Amino acid sequence: MPEEFRTTRRAFVGALAATTALVSSPFVRTAAANETFKIGILTDLTGSFSDLGGPGTGVAAEIAMQEIGGQVLGRKVELLIADHQHKANVGLALAREWIERRDLKAFVDVMNSGIAIGVNKLVGDYKRLAFYSAAATDKISEDACNEYGIHWNTDTYAQTNAVAASMIGQGLDSWFFIVADYEFGHAMQASMDQAVKKAGGKVVGAVRHPLQTLDFSSYVLQAQASGAKVIAIASGGNDTVNTIKQAQEFGVTRRGQKVVALLPYLSDIHAVGLKTMQGLRFIDAWYWGMDDKSKEFADRFYARFKKRPTAVQASVYSSTLQYLKAVEKLGTDDPGKIRQYFLNTTLNDAFLRNGRLLPNGRMTHDVYLVEVKTPEESKGEWDYEKVIATVPADKAFRPLSESACKLRA
Structure with a gap:
């Protein structure tokens, strides 16, 4: 199992840039591991997909963490982020270790569709939540669906x-x-x-x-x-x-x-x-310059990362923010209660417009035809x-009546 690399928030971006040799190592922010509320990201930190997700997803999640005050249920929020090297055995081993040894509460992103499907099965077994932004396969909310996986960004x-x-x-x-x-x-x-x-x-x-x-x-x-x-x-x-x-x-x-x-x-x-x-x-699914709310988030992201965020990175910000807000609002990290809250609530933030969760785990929201x-x-x-053009949420995604997911009813 890869050795962990610990870093402070201040050193986070610099450490990511300097750790090519540690691409399989998780980067952990905040301290007191057994006193924190842990969320995690499995991604590509240095490879061919790192620009669209990668280190920027950690920055996006951190912005969400800071927005809710850095803690929920009286505990500091800790972010684990690791490079799975696009290898299923590495990704699933990290995911299992984080759940079993670190008491991870939720994955706020998993890049790579094949690894995401494996993680989705794992969180079903362990009864933890997982939110997907960088994985595009629609199987997450179709034949690989369960009560614990939520596909936040767009899909195939x-x-x-x-x-x-x-x-x-x-x-x-x-x-x-x-x-x-x-x-x-x-x-x-x-x-x-x-x-x-x-x-x-x-x-x-x-x-x-x-x-x-x-x-x-x-x-x-x-x-x-x-x-x-x-x-x-x-x-x-x-x-x-x-x-x-x-x-x-x-x-x-x-x-x-x-x-x-x-x-x-x-x-x-x-x-x-x-x-x-x-x-x-x-x-x-989203463009940083499309309106004032998007620009405001993009400016905060740019101040930290010196790049404008992709839709994946904005989606990770949104899923992290909405998850942590729900935990604090409901006073619990119980996956069933949080999922039910999302099923009954219309969500809007810098990424989501008219976001509604369907029973199959598909978060629907407006998307955009761009040029x-x-x-x-x-x-x-x-x-x-x-x-x-704007494609409304109810037109953008597969109708629930056509879903192969057993939870569609």
Whole structure:
């Protein structure tokens, strides 16, 4: 089991930057381990997904912790954060240790869909809550659902349906998929396949790549040779960034094919640049500049991290804040009572708009069809997206009547 690394809040960000050799070590803030109320994050601290989640999720959770005064039920809140290295055995071992030895009360995020599904089963066995922001598979609230897992951010269903309908409506009706070969990619491919066909389009082919691949040339060439009007990328993190860059190098868009990233984040746009990403439309759960409430949180985040938050990081802030507020309001950390409170309450904060929890564990909320700005439209660094339309909560996510979850009634 990885040795723990202890740090103060003041040193937290600096320590994260300096600990490449300790990527499997949890970073613990606040003291008095057996007197604290513990929450945890399992994520990617230094790898290809660290920009969209990673250390920034710890910063986001810390902002929420400070917002509620740093304590609940008379106990200081302690945040555990560790790198699972995208290995299920590492992630589940850490999760089990935190529950059994550290008395962890809740996970406020678990990155990587495959690991998240494993953790969801674990929290069901141990009767602890888990909130998911970086894991996109809709299985968390479908066939892998239980009374303890809550999917806070968007998922593969929400990401695919609106994009497919919009683009096929423009005549872009033949699709080729480049997808990551793990749980998220598989779920996204299945959702996109269904969405494309439902909207009247056709899928002409697909190829899967290993996680954290560097050379995407063979996959891009297969997509290019297919003649599909749309090449859809379902990878995430740096895999999305590298695929888009290499597609541009091979002149994909110059030959008339459209490249669509099914799960891009602000960090991806920042890495690739507006010149390459301009005009890209996608579904985003949240954008830092969309209104005053979002900007206020983004400013607090930027003051600590010198970056604007992604939707994942904002979602972690929200789940942490709402969970801790519920614990304090109800005077208990009982998972059943907290879940029931969320089922009966409409939630709004810097991330959530009209948030309501469904019985299957899906937190529904408004999402947004956005377009990446042109370099001329941008007013400066991080000013990358414009909201084209709001997709209401009841339209964005799978209807409860269609859910495969046993808890849907």
